[in-house]
Amino acid sequence: MGGFEGQGSSFYTSFAAPTRKTYAWNAFFERSLTAFANGDTAMAFGYASDVAGIVAKNPQLNFDVAPLPQPARPKAEITLGRFTVLAVARTSREARQAWRFIRWFSEREQQQSYAEAVGLPSARRDLTGLKPPREYLQPFYDQVLTARAVPVAPGGSIGAIVNDMIDAVANRRFSVDQAISQAETNISALFEKQP
Numbered sequence: 505m506g507g508f509e510g511q512g513s514s515f516y517t518s519f520a521a522p523t524r525k526t527y528a529w530n531a532f533f534e535r536s537l538t539a540f541a542n543g544d545t546a547m548a549f550g551y552a553s554d555v556a557g558i559v560a561k562n563p564q565l566n567f568d569v570a571p572l573p574q575p576a577r578p579k580a581e582i583t584l585g586r587f588t589v590l591a592v593a594r595t596s597r598e599a600r601q602a603w604r605f606i607r608w609f610s611e612r613e614q615q616q617s618y619a620e621a622v623g624l625p626s627a628r629r630d631l632t633g634l635k636p637p638r639e640y641l642q643p644f645y646d647q648v649l650t651a652r653a654v655p656v657a658p659g660g661s662i663g664a665i666v667n668d669m670i671d672a673v674a675n676r677r678f679s680v681d682q683a684i685s686q687a688e689t690n691i692s693a694l695f696e697k698q699p
């Protein structure tokens with residue numbers, strides 16, 4: 505974030521303040537990935553699974569993907585991942601068959617075929633060196649081993665808490681410090697509810 509450190513935390517919220525010269529956003533704007541797909545914004549943050557939606561909305565969009573930015577001197581590179589997991593209900597009458605399917609599906613050959621079919625990197629360590637089906641997916645494949653999921657209690661959403669924090673400051677319901685404090689409290693409560 506070079507160049508912005510001394511401007512204070514209100515720098516980012518100034519983009520949502522209609523009275524500021526930096527005003528460029530309000531709550532009525534399209535979601536970032538939709539705006540990006542429509543060519544209305546220059547960049548967006550997303551997951552590997554978001555790429556297919558962008559391409560579906562605008563197959564002619566000329567874009568590329570870059571790795572998630574990291575601090576200048578990180579102790580360890582960490583990215584945010586989103587994972588799909590398979591599970592079997594404890595009450596399932598076909599639990600044995602379901603577990604057999606999951607074990608089969610988790611094998612290298614099936615995971616490689618699935619990854620190639622959906623254009624997403626596999627979480628299997630022995631498949632991290634695969635070449636992606638599209639060159640622009642390479643950063644996602646490169647970041648598989650540094651991706652971490654944020655554990656959240658059922659029904660909880662860190663994204664919703666962050667959105668509420670941003671809205672509270674943008675709509676002047678709270679100061680930046682108050683909004684951050686409230687978000688910290690809400691996120692801590694989510695982690696305390698972990699099963």
